[in-house]
Amino acid sequence: MKICVLSGGVGGARFVQGVVDATAPEDVTVVGNVGDDVEVLGLHVSPDLDSILYALARANDEQRGWGRAGETWRTLETVASLSGESWFRLGDLDLGLHLVRTQALRAGEPLSRVTARLAASFGVATALLPATDDRLRTFIATAAGELPFQEWFVARGHRDEVDGLRFEGAETAAPGPGVLDALAGADVVLLAPSNPYVSIAPILAVAAIRDALAARRVPCVAVSPLIGGRAVKGPADRMLARLAGGTSPAHVAGCYEGLIDAIVVDEADAHDLDGLGRVRPIVARTLMSDESARRRLAEAALGAVPA
Amino acid sequence: MKICVLSGGVGGARFVQGVVDATAPEDVTVVGNVGDDVEVLGLHVSPDLDSILYALARANDEQRGWGRAGETWRTLETVASLSGESWFRLGDLDLGLHLVRTQALRAGEPLSRVTARLAASFGVATALLPATDDRLRTFIATAAGELPFQEWFVARGHRDEVDGLRFEGAETAAPGPGVLDALAGADVVLLAPSNPYVSIAPILAVAAIRDALAARRVPCVAVSPLIGGRAVKGPADRMLARLAGGTSPAHVAGCYEGLIDAIVVDEADAHDLDGLGRVRPIVARTLMSDESARRRLAEAALGAVPA
Numbered sequence: 001m002k003i004c005v006l007s008g009g010v011g012g013a014r015f016v017q018g019v020v021d022a023t024a025p026e027d028v029t030v031v032g033n034v035g036d037d038v039e040v041l042g043l044h045v046s047p048d049l050d051s052i053l054y055a056l057a058r059a060n061d062e063q064r065g066w067g068r069a070g071e072t073w074r075t076l077e078t079v080a081s082l083s084g085e086s087w088f089r090l091g092d093l094d095l096g097l098h099l100v101r102t103q104a105l106r107a108g109e110p111l112s113r114v115t116a117r118l119a120a121s122f123g124v125a126t127a128l129l130p131a132t133d134d135r136l137r138t139f140i141a142t143a144a145g146e147l148p149f150q151e152w153f154v155a156r157g158h159r160d161e162v163d164g165l166r167f168e169g170a171e172t173a174a175p176g177p178g179v180l181d182a183l184a185g186a187d188v189v190l191l192a193p194s195n196p197y198v199s200i201a202p203i204l205a206v207a208a209i210r211d212a213l214a215a216r217r218v219p220c221v222a223v224s225p226l227i228g229g230r231a232v233k234g235p236a237d238r239m240l241a242r243l244a245g246g247t248s249p250a251h252v253a254g255c256y257e258g259l260i261d262a263i264v265v266d267e268a269d270a271h272d273l274d275g276l277g278r279v280r281p282i283v284a285r286t287l288m289s290d291e292s293a294r295r296r297l298a299e300a301a302l303g304a305v306p307a
Numbered sequence: 308m309k310i311c312v313l314s315g316g317v318g319g320a321r322f323v324q325g326v327v328d329a330t331a332p333e334d335v336t337v338v339g340n341v342g343d344d345v346e347v348l349g350l351h352v353s354p355d356l357d358s359i360l361y362a363l364a365r366a367n368d369e370q371r372g373w374g375r376a377g378e379t380w381r382t383l384e385t386v387a388s389l390s391g392e393s394w395f396r397l398g399d400l401d402l403g404l405h406l407v408r409t410q411a412l413r414a415g416e417p418l419s420r421v422t423a424r425l426a427a428s429f430g431v432a433t434a435l436l437p438a439t440d441d442r443l444r445t446f447i448a449t450a451a452g453e454l455p456f457q458e459w460f461v462a463r464g465h466r467d468e469v470d471g472l473r474f475e476g477a478e479t480a481a482p483g484p485g486v487l488d489a490l491a492g493a494d495v496v497l498l499a500p501s502n503p504y505v506s507i508a509p510i511l512a513v514a515a516i517r518d519a520l521a522a523r524r525v526p527c528v529a530v531s532p533l534i535g536g537r538a539v540k541g542p543a544d545r546m547l548a549r550l551a552g553g554t555s556p557a558h559v560a561g562c563y564e565g566l567i568d569a570i571v572v573d574e575a576d577a578h579d580l581d582g583l584g585r586v587r588p589i590v591a592r593t594l595m596s597d598e599s600a601r602r603r604l605a606e607a608a609l610g611a612v613p614a
Binding site: 041043072075078079082083093097117118121 | 348349383391404413
């Protein structure tokens with residue numbers, strides 16, 4: 001069974017670990033969000049791709065929840081002591097990757113090829129594809145004005161309520177190499193339990209990806225990032241309440257209208273399945289507390305596929 | 308007494324420590340070589356300016372002889388593991404400075420201003436001036452062809468014999484802000500015990516600096532980098548033997564013809580003072596083994612100045 005997963009950062013990356021564990025690394029292709037890519041200290045940082053890469057390489061920090069295990073912060077401490085740009089937390093190990101990627105991008109190598117090289121260096125057998133090699137950046141409309149994603153998310157701690165989103169460059173962005181093939185060749189497409197607005201929507205903002213998903217001949221299963229209507233972490237619940245009018249499974253599914261056949265929801269949301277229409281609910285425990293929980297969640301999502 | 312020191316990297320940086328200790332940090336201006344600046348991993352590295360800065364900040368590694376004390380190498384190890392550019396040894400602490408400088412330079416800030424900001428962040432009271440804000444790069448002619456300085460020095464371990472040098476950009480390079488003022492306002496100019504060819508010559512290749520030194524009204528004292536005709540470290544002796552025909556004090560002084568009034572030479576070279584012409588020899592112990600040795604060497608050089 002070939003699986004294509006659309007994923008954002010940390011939560012999505014954990015889910016991808018479960019998918020790989022439930023199947024086989026080489027049968028999975030992950031399409032990663034690049035809308036939250038950011039230039040920091042002159043370096044091109046791809047937080048979501050890196051979260052997925054580190055998770056697939058089992059090099060991620062389980063405790064902290066993001067970045068690399070065994071990370072240190074000596075370079076950034078020096079940057080801070082020299083009044084440099086230090087608002088975005090880049091560890092010493094992480095910086096090594098950013099330096100290599102940035103130099104390659106400046107030399108004209110596309111993001112997809114750099115990402116593939118990095119994944120190979122980490123010994124990752126799963127294909128990790130940027131949604132697009134083109135520049136696509138998420139902007140957040142707030143009462144304080146429109147903010148670049150990471151300024152809203154990291155610098156201001158996503159405290160500003162979100163009035164809308166814009167994916168700059170999406171109109172002209174082409175799918176990254178391999179993305180449409182992965183969707184066409186998949187036996188199932190999974191939407192990871194990432195924030196629908198800022199993690200999955202920027203991927204779907206690439207018209208050809210959305211069109212491919214709308215025209216799918218195989219099941220597409222979303223996994224809700226909410227438990228009991230609350231986000232485990234981050235602003236997904238506040239955004240859904242404000243932008244969709246609620247945090248029920250139907251509100252989550254509404255973000256993917258016409259694109260999904262089933263949605264995995266937590267047991268805590270099983271009482272509230274109204275309004276899903278033709279989207280089939282799959283009730284499961286969705287908290288990805290450890291390796292086996294992640295794997296079980298992936299199995300629940302894959303269980304939606306007829307054998 | 309105002310002192311202006313022309314200096315290259317490690318040896319010069321140690322000497323500058325002695326000069327500052329022998330006088331007062333705020334009375335010293337150091338003009339640093341930029342001919343060995345290099346772009347590594349997309350970062351602008353100024354090895355000589357940094358060696359001087361770290362030495363002035365007493366943040367240099369005494370044992371290793373270069374770079375920062377307490378340095379670690381986690382970022383570069385990651386770069387190497389990802390098949391990135393790792394031939395030039397950049398530590399985690401060092402990288403913090405390079406990131407800040409590179410970002411500032413890309414934003415259009417001149418090297419001199421970035422350098423001054425960095426020095427201020429390190430609490431350094433001595434003025435540290437790049438010889439020029441313009442691009443000036445040393446190239447080394449060898450039997451293997453002409454090599455960029457760091458390719459010859461670091462990547463190939465300066466094993467290729469030197470047939471000649473070229474300072475690209477020197478013809479049009481203007482002195483960095485403050486350099487001519489520092490020379491004009493100095494009571495004495497010192498040429499640090501750096502490699503005459505690759506450390507001091509690129510500074511003197513800026514015509515206005517050489518002209519100012521040639522027209523000086525105050526003493527200029529060079530400190531020979533050789534002890535008993537041998538370099539303490541590096542290729543200075545081999546270069547002098549090949550390019551100047553010998554390694555005596557006269558051969559060193561010949562590199563600065565018309566520019567110096569005295570030369571400090573080691574006791575081990577006191578037997579070989581022929582050919583110095585109007586350049587007055589000052590015999591001293593020149594091995595800068597510790598703080599007091601550095602200070603005594605500076606005092607010997609400054610002793611050439613009439614009180």
